[in-house]
Amino acid sequence: MMDIAALKRDLDGLKIDDHPAIVQQKSRDFYWYSPVLKQQLDHVTGDLIVTPKNEDEVIRVLAACHRHGVPVTPRGSGTGNYGQAMPLSGGVVLNLAEMNTVKTIAPGRVVTGPGAVLADIDKATRAHSGQELRMSPSTYNTASIGGFVAGGSGGVGSIRWGGLRDLGNVIRLRTVTMEAEPRVMELTGEDVLKVMHAYGTNGIITEVEMPLTASYDWIDVIIGFDDFMDAASFGNDLAIQDGILAKLITPIAAPVPYDYFKRHQKFFRREQSIVVCMIAPHAMDAFVAFVRSSKGEIVFRADQEADLKGLPPAYELTWNHTTLRAIRVDPTITYLQARYPSPDHLAHVKAMVDRFGDEVPAHLEFIRFDGAIGAAGLPLVRFTTAERLDEIIRIHEDNGCWIFNPHRYTLEEGGMKRTDDVQLAFKRETDPQGLLNPGKMIAWENPDYDYRSGKSFLFKGLQKAG
Amino acid sequence: MMDIAALKRDLDGLKIDDHPAIVQQKSRDFYWYSPVLKQQLDHVTGDLIVTPKNEDEVIRVLAACHRHGVPVTPRGSGTGNYGQAMPLSGGVVLNLAEMNTVKTIAPGRVVTGPGAVLADIDKATRAHSGQELRMSPSTYNTASIGGFVAGGSGGVGSIRWGGLRDLGNVIRLRTVTMEAEPRVMELTGEDVLKVMHAYGTNGIITEVEMPLTASYDWIDVIIGFDDFMDAASFGNDLAIQDGILAKLITPIAAPVPYDYFKRHQKFFRREQSIVVCMIAPHAMDAFVAFVRSSKGEIVFRADQEADLKGLPPAYELTWNHTTLRAIRVDPTITYLQARYPSPDHLAHVKAMVDRFGDEVPAHLEFIRFDGAIGAAGLPLVRFTTAERLDEIIRIHEDNGCWIFNPHRYTLEEGGMKRTDDVQLAFKRETDPQGLLNPGKMIAWENPDYDYRSGKSFLFKGLQKAG
Numbered sequence: 001m002m003d004i005a006a007l008k009r010d011l012d013g014l015k016i017d018d019h020p021a022i023v024q025q026k027s028r029d030f031y032w033y034s035p036v037l038k039q040q041l042d043h044v045t046g047d048l049i050v051t052p053k054n055e056d057e058v059i060r061v062l063a064a065c066h067r068h069g070v071p072v073t074p075r076g077s078g079t080g081n082y083g084q085a086m087p088l089s090g091g092v093v094l095n096l097a098e099m100n101t102v103k104t105i106a107p108g109r110v111v112t113g114p115g116a117v118l119a120d121i122d123k124a125t126r127a128h129s130g131q132e133l134r135m136s137p138s139t140y141n142t143a144s145i146g147g148f149v150a151g152g153s154g155g156v157g158s159i160r161w162g163g164l165r166d167l168g169n170v171i172r173l174r175t176v177t178m179e180a181e182p183r184v185m186e187l188t189g190e191d192v193l194k195v196m197h198a199y200g201t202n203g204i205i206t207e208v209e210m211p212l213t214a215s216y217d218w219i220d221v222i223i224g225f226d227d228f229m230d231a232a233s234f235g236n237d238l239a240i241q242d243g244i245l246a247k248l249i250t251p252i253a254a255p256v257p258y259d260y261f262k263r264h265q266k267f268f269r270r271e272q273s274i275v276v277c278m279i280a281p282h283a284m285d286a287f288v289a290f291v292r293s294s295k296g297e298i299v300f301r302a303d304q305e306a307d308l309k310g311l312p313p314a315y316e317l318t319w320n321h322t323t324l325r326a327i328r329v330d331p332t333i334t335y336l337q338a339r340y341p342s343p344d345h346l347a348h349v350k351a352m353v354d355r356f357g358d359e360v361p362a363h364l365e366f367i368r369f370d371g372a373i374g375a376a377g378l379p380l381v382r383f384t385t386a387e388r389l390d391e392i393i394r395i396h397e398d399n400g401c402w403i404f405n406p407h408r409y410t411l412e413e414g415g416m417k418r419t420d421d422v423q424l425a426f427k428r429e430t431d432p433q434g435l436l437n438p439g440k441m442i443a444w445e446n447p448d449y450d451y452r453s454g455k456s457f458l459f460k461g462l463q464k465a466g
Numbered sequence: 467m468m469d470i471a472a473l474k475r476d477l478d479g480l481k482i483d484d485h486p487a488i489v490q491q492k493s494r495d496f497y498w499y500s501p502v503l504k505q506q507l508d509h510v511t512g513d514l515i516v517t518p519k520n521e522d523e524v525i526r527v528l529a530a531c532h533r534h535g536v537p538v539t540p541r542g543s544g545t546g547n548y549g550q551a552m553p554l555s556g557g558v559v560l561n562l563a564e565m566n567t568v569k570t571i572a573p574g575r576v577v578t579g580p581g582a583v584l585a586d587i588d589k590a591t592r593a594h595s596g597q598e599l600r601m602s603p604s605t606y607n608t609a610s611i612g613g614f615v616a617g618g619s620g621g622v623g624s625i626r627w628g629g630l631r632d633l634g635n636v637i638r639l640r641t642v643t644m645e646a647e648p649r650v651m652e653l654t655g656e657d658v659l660k661v662m663h664a665y666g667t668n669g670i671i672t673e674v675e676m677p678l679t680a681s682y683d684w685i686d687v688i689i690g691f692d693d694f695m696d697a698a699s700f701g702n703d704l705a706i707q708d709g710i711l712a713k714l715i716t717p718i719a720a721p722v723p724y725d726y727f728k729r730h731q732k733f734f735r736r737e738q739s740i741v742v743c744m745i746a747p748h749a750m751d752a753f754v755a756f757v758r759s760s761k762g763e764i765v766f767r768a769d770q771e772a773d774l775k776g777l778p779p780a781y782e783l784t785w786n787h788t789t790l791r792a793i794r795v796d797p798t799i800t801y802l803q804a805r806y807p808s809p810d811h812l813a814h815v816k817a818m819v820d821r822f823g824d825e826v827p828a829h830l831e832f833i834r835f836d837g838a839i840g841a842a843g844l845p846l847v848r849f850t851t852a853e854r855l856d857e858i859i860r861i862h863e864d865n866g867c868w869i870f871n872p873h874r875y876t877l878e879e880g881g882m883k884r885t886d887d888v889q890l891a892f893k894r895e896t897d898p899q900g901l902l903n904p905g906k907m908i909a910w911e912n913p914d915y916d917y918r919s920g921k922s923f924l925f926k927g928l929q930k931a932g
Binding site: 106107108109129130131134160161162163166167168169171172188189190191211212213214216217239240241242243244245280281282283285286287288289290292293343368369370371372373 | 572574595600626635638680682708747748752755836837838839
């Protein structure tokens with residue numbers, strides 16, 4: 001058994017919280033988008049929230065937890081969707097939110113603490129030199145950069161820069177190991193991949209260096225279409241326009257916009273599918289000319305709207321905010337994460353649209369992938385049973401679509417369904433006792449696990465409910 | 467006959483030069499890269515150089531020339547390669563070099579006169595707000611923006627932004643018509659295509675608004691390879707890295723670098739093919755990691771070279787500066803302009819390399835084309851006869867490569883070998899007498915011309931030699 005009382009004595013002087021309501025709140029993320037994870041993880045809670053102010057305090061926490069055999073699960077802002085920051089075996093939730101300093105800004109670079117919120121970083125870099133982060137999730141206003149790097153994959157901006165995993169999209173990560181005497185490591189080049197999207201299972205990120213790009217006063221524009229596939233084609237055609245600078249291109253099928261985007265509802269007809277865009281001001285002439293030659297019509301244009309009060313920014317209609325807005329109106333809704341393989345990605349999309357209709361309302365995100373335009377999807381799912389959800393996934397996969405299952409809490413099941421040898425090897429080096437975020441890396445917990453079993457991985461260390 | 471004396475009286479007060487040596491000098495560009503054009507155009511000269519200081523003076527010149535029936539051929543810095551700025555029927559050469567003001571700079575935009583030199587524009591925009599033009603030819607240090615828009619197609623930077631013709635890469639053009647009372651027109655959106663790459667045949671550009679991007683202290687890096695196809699593959703693999711910010715990726719086959727890049731020669735072995743790159747400083751860690759996983763080795767890296775004195779910038783080894791450096795050493799050399807159709811562009815390249823060997827040393831430029839990475843080529847040609855040159859072109863075309871023939875002075879023969887209906891219609895509207903840069907638009911001179919004749923178009927108005 002964990003001796004939490006002894007651990008607390010060892011952490012004397014640090015910011016600690018063990019009030020059950022606070023601990024439970026800080027032990028959760030947005031796992032409840034998934035009815036499957038909601039059932040599996042709803043009872044999960046840590047024993048203690050520790051909030052370090054700097055790297056020295058992180059080292060102290062890790063050394064103490066190592067000594068006492070207490071698991072440590074790092075947490076940024078808790079905006080993840082797969083229980084990334086949830087302590088499956090209890091123990092310490094390491095809340096990095098207060099390590100949020102923006103340390104240095106230079107042409108093309110920013111260095112921050114892991115807890116810095118993305119929007120706050122951009123505020124600083126814009127004021128400093130008209131720069132901003134290359135990409136961010138739709139939780140931009142609350143998500144931390146460390147959480148994004150450790151638990152995210154891309155987002156708004158990926159239409160130009162690809163995903164976080166693409167070499168160059170994270171410049172440097174500073175991490176601390178989980179050992180008797182924790183070591184500090186500096187990772188650059190391809191070495192950053194060792195800890196990226198590893199959910200903190202093989203090191204605690206204490207400093208992040210990210211590339212910046214030119215910031216603009218991006219203009220939110222929404223284009224309406226009578227037919228979803230016309231919207232999808234428009235999005236693709238726009239995405240391959242090399243001269244029209246766009247930060248976001250998101251087709252969403254009717255009736256999602258009208259039914260769920262309540263504050264924008266007045267701009268849509270219910271049968272209208274839309275494409276949500278963020279366009280650079282100096283690209284607007286070209287963009288408008290481009291729309292004129294399409295089947296769409298501009299239904300919303302933020303720079304020509306008299307009253308923007310109460311309207312969320314366009315990116316908060318996209319990526320997983322699409323799902324969030326739908327769930328708020330209809331709590332039975334959930335979603336999938338898909339990739340429609342290029343170059344015939346639109347044909348894959350059409351096949352799924354034709355197959356599922358309104359049971360799986362389409363939602364695409366155009367992204368750059370290996371130098372070309374690709375389509376990711378976060379289709380909504382009108383959930384009935386876990387069995388039907390699995391069937392919908394299987395039908396996607398049988399049709400050549402890739403599913404990154406957001407109804408699983410492990411790295412592998414939510415990802416490529418295979419061991420990441422680099423991350424596993426790094427965990428052996430940095431967390432020999434397996435105390436960092438236990439239960440998230442199948443390759444560590446059960447090296448012989450068969451990903452083709454068709455079942456969910458069950459982590460033996462998962463807290464028992466009730 | 468043209469009454470040049472009467473024209474001169476009408477232009478009293480304007481800056482005029484009719485000294486034969488000056489007129490001849492200002493009637494030329496870099497047409498002599500082509501032995502074919504050298505023979506055809508060597509004798510071509512205007513009657514008068516007129517150098518307006520502003521748009522009012524341009525209007526005065528055009529009205530007077532219209533009255534006297536005198537052709538007008540606009541000229542920027544004369545860095546074109548196909549006689550774009552050469553007055554085939556004599557008349558006025560309109561030298562726009564002094565209309566070179568950088569007027570306004572804003573986020574993502576710059577407005578200038580047509581004669582502004584690209585490097586001067588960047589100097590101003592960098593100092594103002596850390597911005598630079600999206601793309602430029604290798605003649606960056608001397609070429610004018612008006613000449614680039616009217617006679618160029620892309621260049622350094624096209625790896626990220628595509629070509630000049632891509633919607634959004636030119637924001638606005640202000641032009642003056644060739645009529646009794648010249649009109650001023652403002653072209654935006656897709657309308658800019660009416661006068662772009664039209665060699666000034668359908669309007670005189672008096673103001674240019676271009677998009678800007680973030681400027682960086684780009685680092686020149688050269689990677690050496692034992693085999694050219696390894697260099698080409700590396701270039702392609704680098705080009706599809708969405709997170710590694712590169713401005714230039716140029717594979718060049720041995721022995722071109724060693725034999726012709728004299729000032730860099732010490733960095734190469736003669737049998738080494740190279741890839742010339744410009745990399746953003748904040749991408750260097752990722753770039754070096756990427757090179758490490760390739761078959762190449764870094765043979766030159768400007769940020770780690772003790773003595774850069776006398777070395778030209780890397781972009782002056784690329785695009786048509788590759789050709790220039792070869793011609794300086796071996797005046798019998800000339801070149802082609804090719805596109806190797808995607809997605810099997812490297813297979814097309816290999817087919818031509820295997821076929822021609824050292825008769826046509828390979829030189830690729832990776833560019834973005836309709837949202838994907840494509841390969842353009844400016845292979846050198848060890849010239850023997852015009853017939854063999856035509857045969858080399860035919861073999862390229864028979865193998866599915868597209869040739870934009872740089873040995874022709876017409877828009878169509880150097881381009882897509884078909885009428886550009888938009889530009890032709892615009893010429894009817896803006897130059898009803900056909901006085902702007904005569905002989906360059908076949909569709910105007912001979913609407914029935916057969917592009918499949920296999921012959922060169924012969925402009926009847928071309929000055930007779932001697």
